[in-house]
Amino acid sequence: MHQLTYDDIKAATDRIAGHVRPVTLAPVDPGTIRTAHGGPLDGRSEEPCEVWLALEFMQHTGSFKARGAQNFIQAHREAGTLPNAGVTIASGGNAGLACAWAAQQQGVRATVFLPTVAPAVKVTKLRDLGADVRIVGAEYAEALEACEEFAATSGALASHAYDHPLIAAGAGTLLEEIHARIPGLDTVVVSVGGGGLFAGVATAARHHNIRTVAVEPENCRALNAAIEAGRPVDVPVDSIAIDALGARRATALALHAARQDDVRSVLVRDSEIVHARQALWDHRRVAVEHAAATALAALTAPDSHVPDRDLPTRPTAPSRSYRPGSGERVAVVLCGANTDPSDLVHPAES
Structure with a gap:
């Protein structure tokens, strides 16, 4: 498979400009996130870290996946390889919505295969976007098999939720926007999950000498396991964020990106994900997916030492949190908000 390059990211950036919403950035109050040495709360005079939230959940269809889907379809249109049968994808989640949206934007047909467990609200959204929705089987694997058979017999172009260079390159355009807006950014x-967003972001970040922190739930650790094994491997998945981060195997694209300099692997507990998601609601009235809160949980989880920037970049054991250094500029990607907010606690007004 073609390995992702920065040229792929730049081409995607030019290709989807004007077709996606520019990312919104919101600063975190100084002192909210502790630094590696304890921050201003321990009496030190060091400079607090500077943390920004990248509100990508405000993107079309409620997640970053609109970028990859738009890049995928436009690239095939430019190359003359977009068939009359349109595109097809198997996904009950954000990728299916993004594919249907991008297809509608480009005036092509989208056929989306879903398992019977797909939420009714997403089925309705897909149909509202003009997609031909086909519900097949009790599990994603069965829907995927039906999708592949449909592509083979109809001539429709098969897309993927994350395992494709065009999809990952589209996701990487997010980092290009963040870098342009935050001068001197140190870390993203x-x-x-499967690694499409990570592969794109890490590839662009490496070009700009920006560290990437890859955060996974401790029981959905496909990328971390691939780093340890030196190859993509299957892992069991069990997390509150399983709907978006429950890939059993990371992509080769993601593993290639993770092997480069300035990548950190962090595993967080479900309890920390829930806490981070609740904190976003309590302090900002922002309701995000557990997958989005997973990234923030790396900064708010209890202390766990992370090697300094000039030390070897692939730790032998996963970190349980990430502590920015004094004055470090950090962007945290809040990747999606297709969630049911009814489980968020509404604290009494003080």
């Missing part, structure tokens, strides 16, 4: 923190 991103949650990881």
